[in-house]
Amino acid sequence: MTSIAQVAEAMRKVLREEAQKAGKETGFVQRESKMGGAEFVQTLTFGWLSNPQATLEELAQTAATVGVTISAQGLDQRFSQEGAACLKQVLDAAVTQLVQGGTPALPILQRFSAVYVQDSSIVELPETLAEEWRGCGNASAKGRAGVKIEVRFDLLSGAMIGPLLEDARVHDAVSQIQAEPVPANALRIADVGYWSLAEMQQIDQTGGFWLSRVKSVIKITTQDGKTWDIPEFLQTQSAPQIDCPVDLSAQHPTPARFLAVRVPQEVADQRRRKLREEAHRRQQPLSQRTLALANWTILVTNVPQSCLSLTEALILLRSRWQIELLFKLWKSHGHLDEWRSSKTWRIMCEVYAKLLAMLIQHWLFLVSFWQFANRSWVKATQTIRRHALHLASDFASLPSLETAIQTVARCLEAGCRVNKRKTDLRSFQLLLSLSNDEVLA
Secondary structure: OOOHHHHHHHHHHHHHHHHHHHHHHOOOOOOOOOOOHHHHHHHHHHHHHHOOOOOHHHHHHHHHHOOOOOOHHHHHOOOOHHHHHHHHHHHHHHOOOOOOOOOOOOOOHHHOOEEEEEEEEEEEOOHHHOOOOEOOOOOOOOOOEEEEEEEEEEOOOOOEEEEEEEEOOOOHHHOOHHHOOOOOOEEEEEOHHHOOHHHHHHHHHOOOEEEEEOOOOOEEEEOOOOEEEHHHHHHOOOOOEEEEEEEEOOOOOEEEEEEEEEOOHHHHHHHHHHHHHHHHHHOOOOOHHHHHHOOEEEEEEOOOOOOOOHHHHHHHHHOOHHHHHHHHHHHHOOOOOOOOOOOHHHHHHHHHHHHHHHHHHHHHHHOOOOOOOOEOHHHHHHHHHHHHHHHHHOOOOHHHHHHHHHHHHHHHHHOOEOOOOOOOOOHHHHHHOOOOOOOOO
């Protein structure tokens, strides 16, 4: 587990040393100025960490907190292409820092050396940024500019790879995060967008594990040597649950366990209703194949049955939504995809600085409450927001910064609990239900 002292050092290395260097290397600082690269990065990071909708005047007050007197107009002039490049370079340096939290008391996770969940989220940008970050649209449509934010983090230690940035049009299956290795005895849980038989085979060869929903067009070969279309295979099954060995794809056989659970009729009907609505929205045809598969929840994995049962696999797959919650937190509470200006480079500065703020916020999560499974990220975010300027004011001194982080950690550790539910159990309750040990503190 990373100590508070180590997090304080990492914050100062990134927001001070790397920021000062980036200011000069990107041309943001061309002569001696009271607002150097470090002061600029600290002002925006702590300013938007404190209030993601801060005005220029509020940001100027944050600048005063870090020791720089500057007017709102003077700060506005710093939002340049060079300023954005400075922030991007600091963000790239920040993601190389390894920060880990304490291991939560969830025995099912501890069967693996790590349990990685990964996903991406897109922030649409003004069309004027299409050359900086290429979106998914074409020359005449909206969405010509957009940045894809990719993250993988370990449910055990909380250690994060990312946020990594790519053009929004890059497919998940060929993204940077997809190329990150999965160590021996580690489990990777990813959405079907990351489906790659070659990647699954590589993980298997290095002693790692994967768990995924199945790509519906894939064919499976059962032990009797017969190759099936998945809907056809399921029609032959009378049992409500299936757990059998198969090879995925006839062309590139990949050994796996095929797991399927028949869902209640009302769930299947609800799925089909959503599928029809989505097809109508996209103005795309909806196949009978897709509608038939709505009757089942289907997974594939290379984790042996002796290590992971079908029920446990279903619960673990649900844990993948933790990364969905992370992106929701960053957007709904960090306002990552919102800005108060229409100026191109001010918007880009805001995106990079808010990503830095969200990464710092995650580090504070890790040294505060990660070992406790029942903490609310939303409540923790609200607490950190109240302490952000306290962190900024103590940033100049390493001992003072450590003391400030300790104060935040005590507050987060003491509160921010998630209440249990009696029905529709939360993810941590489902994970704990697989063990008799309920160490929540």
